[in-house]
Structures are given as C-alpha cells and as structure tokens.
Amino acid sequence: MLAYAYTALRPAGYRKVCTEEFEHVGDLYAAILIKGMQDQLKRGVVRCYTDQEEEMSCLRGKLLIGETLRNQSLRRGRAVCRHSEFTEDNEMNRILCSTAEHLARTGIADGRKKQLHGLLQHFPHVTRIPLQRINWKLRFNRQNKTYQMLIGICKLVVHGLLQGEQEGDNTLMAFEDEQQMSRLYERFILEYYRTTYPALEVSAAHIDWHIEEGDSSLLPTLRTDITIRSKPREKTLIIDAKYYTHILKEYYGAARHDRANLTQILNYVDQESHAAPGEQVTGMLLYAGTDESQCVEKEFVTCGKRIDIRILDLDADFSRIQAQLDAIIYRYFPAARTTA
Numbered sequence: 042m043l044a045y046a047y048t049a050l051r052p053a054g055y056r057k058v059c060t061e062e063f064e065h066v067g068d069l070y071a072a073i074l075i076k077g078m079q080d081q082l083k084r085g086v087v088r089c090y091t092d093q094e095e096e097m098s099c100l101r102g103k104l105l106i107g108e109t110l111r112n113q114s115l116r117r118g119r120a121v122c123r124h125s126e127f128t129e130d131n132e133m134n135r136i137l138c139s140t141a142e143h144l145a146r147t148g149i150a151d152g153r154k155k156q157l158h159g160l161l162q163h164f165p166h167v168t169r170i171p172l173q174r175i176n177w178k179l180r181f182n183r184q185n186k187t188y189q190m191l192i193g194i195c196k197l198v199v200h201g202l203l204q205g206e207q208e209g210d211n212t213l214m215a216f217e218d219e220q221q222m223s224r225l226y227e228r229f230i231l232e233y234y235r236t237t238y239p240a241l242e243v244s245a246a247h248i249d250w251h252i253e254e255g256d257s258s259l260l261p262t263l264r265t266d267i268t269i270r271s272k273p274r275e276k277t278l279i280i281d282a283k284y285y286t287h288i289l290k291e292y293y294g295a296a297r298h299d300r301a302n303l304t305q306i307l308n309y310v311d312q313e314s315h316a317a318p319g320e321q322v323t324g325m326l327l328y329a330g331t332d333e334s335q336c337v338e339k340e341f342v343t344c345g346k347r348i349d350i351r352i353l354d355l356d357a358d359f360s361r362i363q364a365q366l367d368a369i370i371y372r373y374f375p376a377a378r379t380t381a
Contacts, residue, residue, distance in 0.1 A: 070198050071144055071153040077191045078141070078160045086164070087133055087185045090125040097122050133188045134167045136175055140195040143172060172199045223284040226329055227266045230282050230353075233366055234269060238377050241370070242270040251315035265309055271374055277313060277322045278373045281306045284329045288352075298339075298350065302326055310346045323347045323373060330354040 094105065096114050102124025108114075109121045138161055145157040177196055181189050227245075235243040246268035250257050267280040281302065289296040303326070310324040323346075330352045339350040353365055371378050 067144065067147050067149045067198075068153060070194060071149045071157065074141060074144065074191070074194050074198070075153060075156050075160065077194065078137070081187060081191065082160070082163055084187060086129050087131065087188060088127055088129045089131050090127050091131060092123055093126050094121060094123045096120070128166060129164065130167050132176070133179060133185060133192060134164060135170045136195050137188075137191055138164045138167045139169045139172060139175075140198050142169060144198055175199060223282075226284040227282040230280065230327065230366070231267045233363075234267065234370070237367075238269075238370060238374075240272065241374060241377060242268075242272055242274075244268055248309060248312045249316055251312050263309065263312060269370070269374070271376070274317065274320060276373060277317065277320055278325060278369075279306065279309045279313060279322065280325045280327050281309070282327050282329075288328050298326075303348070306348060307343070307346065310348070311344075314346065323349065325349040325351060325369070327351050327353055327369075330356060 094108070096112065096119045098119050100120060100122060102122050105121045105123055112121060114120050141157045141161055145154045145161075177192070179192060231243065231245060234241070244267075246265050248263040248265065250260050250263065252260075265279050266282045269278045269280070270276070283302060288298075290299050291297075292300075306324040306326055310322050314320070314322045325348070328351070338352055341348055351369065353362070355362060
C-alpha cells in the first residue's frame with residue numbers, strides 16, 4: 042500500500058517493493074526509504090544557501106563587529122563574519138538523514154541497515170537533529186518536490202519510533218492509526234488504478250452541485266476518493282474507500298451499514314448523474330476487510346441508481362489484493378481487460 046501510495050518512486054522501484062515480502066513494518070519503511078534515497082542521489086540532493094557565522098582569518102561576507110569585539114578575535118588576528126554557504130545541510134536533508142540513522146538502529150534486516158549506512162555516507166556534512174524537534178511544515182517547490190514522498194515516509198517512521206524499556210533500545214510501532222490508515226488506503230486504491238489502467242480516467246474528482254435555484258456558495262465541496270471514467274465517457278464508477286475497525290453500526294440493537302456513508306455515496310451518484318446525463322454512473326463503498334466481512338457485501342438499485350458495497354481483503358498476498366481490485370474494473374469496464 043505504501044509503495045503504491047507514494048508514487049514519487051519510479052514505477053520499476055515501487056513495483057519491485059510491492060512484490061517483496063516483509064516480516065516487519067520497519068523493513069517496508071526501510072525498503073521504500075532506501076529506494077527513494079537512491080533515486081534522489083541520482084537526481085542530485087537539494088542544496089541551498091544558508092547563513093553561517095564563524096571566526097575567520099580573512100574577511101568573508103559581512104563583518105560582525107560586535108561579535109568580533111566580544112570574542113576578542115582581533116588579538117588572534119581573526120574576525121567574526123557572517124556568510125552564505127551553498128550546502129546540502131538544510132532542513133529536508135537533516136530530516137532524511139536523522140530518520141534513516143534512527144531507522145538503522147531498529148530491528149530491521151542487517152542488509153537494509155548496511156544499505157542505509159552506505160547511503161548516509163553521501164551526506165557527510167548534514168547535521169543530525171533530534172526527532173522530537175522536527176518541524177514538518179515544509180514548503181515544496183519545483184526544485185525539491187521529489188523530497189515530498191521521502192519526507193512523508195520519514196514522518197511515518199518518526200511517529201512510529203518509540204523508546205523501549207531499556208535505554209537506547211529503539212522499536213518501531215505498528216502503523217495502526219485509523220485516520221492515517223484511512224488516507225493511506227484511499228490513496229493506495231487511487232494510485233493502483235491510476236498506474237495499472239492508463240486507458241481509464243482515474244482521479245479524486247470534484248463533483249459540481251446540481252442547483253436549480255438559490256445560492257450554492259456555502260455548500261460543501263463534493264470530492265470523491267476515487268472516480269473512474271471510461272474513454273470516451275460512457276461509464277463512471279465512484280468509489281468511496283472506507284477503512285474502519287468495524288464496518289457495521291448498531292441501530293436500536295441491530296447491525297446496519299452506516300447511514301452517513303450510504304447517504305454520501307448516493308449523493309455523489311445523484312449529482313454526477315445530473316452533471317453527465319446519459320452517462321451510466323455507479324457508486325461503490327469499498328471497505329477494508331474486517332471480521333465482519335463475511336456478510337456485509339450488498340448490491341442494490343434505488344431511484345434508478347446502482348450502489349455496490351464491496352470488501353477488499355487486505356489480509357492476503359499482494360497478488361490476491363491485485364486480483365480483487367482488477368475484478369472490480371473488469372466488471373464495470375470490461376474493455377479494460379484487454380488494455381491493462
């Protein structure tokens with residue numbers, strides 16, 4: 042899931058990671074981080090100008106008279122100067138190196154530890170920083186946008202690194218936060234379909250409200266998790282990806298599907314149908330599998346709109362997960378079987 046979700050990795054790289062088996066989540070993080078760092082080194086690490094103050098024997102940059110007098114530098118024939126240095130010692134590389142260094146101290150495979158230490162040798166001048174003091178509010182632009190995936194992986198690793206009971210013993214906590222897993226689950230499905238089926242139009246699309254009268258300026262934005270359209274546009278499948286500990290909710294002592302989820306997907310299909318009359322629009326709630334998965338898959342038509350409730354079993358080999366995702370496409374877009 043991580044390998045597909047973070048598509049800044051080149052296709053050959055993340056597809057290789059997808060097919061590899063990992064005993065611990067730390068090994069998966071390490072494999073993705075290693076691949077990302079290798080690619081970044083080939084492109085070139087980000088360097089920028091940073092201000093530095095140091096006592097020098099010759100003038101460079103701006104002379105700091107106050108600091109020079111306080112340090113009595115003139116007695117030693119020196120002066121304190123502030124100058125700009127074009128260096129790789131910047132915040133993004135500090136986060137990357139500090140995270141890789143700490144990850145190498147966890148219980149990951151020895152081979153990956155060796156790879157991480159080897160990659161860190163390419164950053165000899167980068168300062169290591171405490172993980173607790175990292176500022177994740179970074180700005181990405183055309184020069185450093187390839188770091189966005191790497192910093193995202195670093196954030197997952199740092200949030201999962203916990204100090205063990207014994208001093209100096211680092212362990213990696215499982216990535217189990219439901220809200221973050223939900224976002225990862227959505228992006229995984231989106232990127233899988235986007236990369237596997239280029240003949241289809243796959244996006245997290247916005248849907249316009251069908252307003253016949255009145256002011257719609259304060260209405261919430263309708264943004265789908267995954268919208269898949271045929272080319273030309275004859276069929277549309279809107280998928281709402283749901284990652285919950287429990288799929289069914291209890292209403293008056295009986296287990297039922299969540300009312301809000303059903304209302305949301307029905308609204309998406311209704312609004313999209315008005316926006317594209319004559320187009321076949323279907324909605325799907327795609328839940329990550331739980332112990333309840335045996336009995337919750339349903340399919341029904343209401344007011345002329347088809348709604349499908351499906352389960353994606355993630356407790357399986359990746360080939361099986363692929364087969365489940367492919368089966369959804371082949372059902373609604375049969376022509377995609379020949380173009381995938």
